[in-house]
Amino acid sequence: MVQFVDGATIAQASPPTMLLPIALGLTWPHRIPQVAAPCDWTQAQTWTFEPLDATAFPAVQMIKEAGKRGGTFPTVFNAANEEAVSAFHAGKIRFTDIVDSVARVLEAHTASGEAVTDTEMTLDAVLNAETWARTQARELLIL
Structure with a gap:
């Protein structure tokens, strides 16, 4: 979900299953048809939101920390994550290696x-941080 400054929230909704985000992660930018049953908006539904499991999803805490630190940290997180995900898609690393490599x-x-x-912060600082992070990630991942 994304909350905007005007109070609006936009969400992608689906039945409670990890099949959709996993399928999207594995096939990005494509979407596999009929991974899960769609929501039936003609039926009454109840949604329950649980606290995030930080142990199961450690990257969420990492990006929150990068956001709090500010400066070039969000750029470094994003660039390192993109390199790690690309390496995973290319079959060079395991899915579970993504978070560890970004943390490093x-x-x-x-x-x-x-x-x-x-x-x-300047545009050059952001671009330099991105280049630095991509280089570091590639060296770390031996790409």
């Missing part, structure tokens, strides 16, 4: 002294 690139960014704060 974020740790390297912290240690490198390359991080830029929000007050120092």
